Amino acid sequence: MNGVAVVCAANLMGRPEGIYEDRKKFFWLLENSGKQEGMVLQFATPLLCDDIEVVLQCVSRTGCALKHASKRLRATWAVVLEAVRQHGMALEFASQDLRADRRIVMEALKTSGEALVYASPKFRADPEVVLAAVETHPSVLRFASETLLADRTFMEQAVQLHGSALVSASRELRGDRELVLQAVRRDGRVLKNVAKELQGDREVAMEAVKQTGMALQFAAPKLCADREFVLCAVKHDGMALASASLDLRQDREVALAAVRQDGRAVEYALQQLHGDRAFALAAVKSYGRALCAVAPRFRSDYEIVLAAVKRDGMVLAVAALELRSDRKIVEEAVKENGLALQFACQKFREDEDIVAKAVSNNPLAKMFAVRNPAPFTLAWRTSSKKRLPGKPWMKPLHHPL
Secondary structure (H helix, E strand, O other): OOHHHHHHHHHHOOOOOOOOOOHHHHHHHHHOOOOOHHHHHHHOOHHHHOOHHHHHHHHHHOHHHHHHOOOOHHHOHHHHHHHHHHOHHHHHHOOHHHHOOHHHHHHHHHHOHHHHHHOOHHHHHOHHHHHHHHHHOHHHHHHOOHHHHOOHHHHHHHHHHOHHHHHHOOOOHHHOHHHHHHHHHHOHHHHHHOOHHHHOOHHHHHHHHHHOHHHHHHOOHHHHOOHHHHHHHHHHOHHHHHHOOHHHHOOHHHHHHHHHHOHHHHHHOOHHHHHOHHHHHHHHHHOHHHHHOOOHHHHHOHHHHHHHHHHOHHHHHHOOOOOOOOHHHHHHHHHHOHHHHHHOOHHHHOOHHHHHHHHHHOHHHHHHOOOOOOOOOOOOOOOOOOOOOOOOOOOOOOOOO
């Protein structure tokens, strides 16, 4: 509620002829009560809670306000329909008869698939109703009848909507190769829940890792040690390197393919590869902060540091001192992130062009600049006070560290 409405509610609540008894005043409160305005119905008198016009206004704004309507109106078709159109979970507060009304239930499922929980149990075996629920919330399949979950035709339709629907299928269907293939092509993570023999099926697992390389963690151990298979996985998702066998995590070609796709995979490559220059360069080109993970000597390598700051200017902090004094590297760093100015040497924090580029990227970068008496009037906010001859118009700014 906004401030005015709260004051009115606090002052008038309980008066014999207060705001919660007077229809006109109640409608005014309804219009001025913020995002959940319909919930003011909870403060209304039983007379207003049984007024169909008042309740319709409330549930059209907040469907779950149906909870506070009279028993008669919670059994009124038009009121409940309006409520579930606004929020499907309002079905919880409808009468038992209306929870068994197909039209009401279908409207509720359009906005919230989980409303299936509150529908009449007969709908849990109705393919059309359950599919409507799955379309907005695939996890509601756990409430479907066992008959539907063992029905291949139904599960095939559910998998077409969401690959993860296979998780709720019967054990027999989770071992159906064709159905599993359809599912992993839409959601590779489903590989976790399929039959063990299919986790070791090369074609099934390959389709899963093509959809998401992280599905490699659910593949059979023999596939995690298969060089060709893992190489395919890391090309789709470099972080899949985490699930590869130890031998493949030290394989240069596999690790290089992984960091090219996602530089964060550098943490899963074995230490011996961190000293490989080509590996380090590929990693920082994909993920600037990989500079912190590779061998320390690369922090003095001009090409590698330049590639790193282009991806993430803040890694200038770990670059060698001589490279933090290089104009090209500092320029690239502040263009990517103006706050990288704090890690540049003092001469660049006094440089008008460098500071201007940093401030252009992030106005807060000006706090890291060191004042040079003449040039920065355009880059910094001028003082609101009148300048006095012979006196500084702005205090010098210092490095906060």
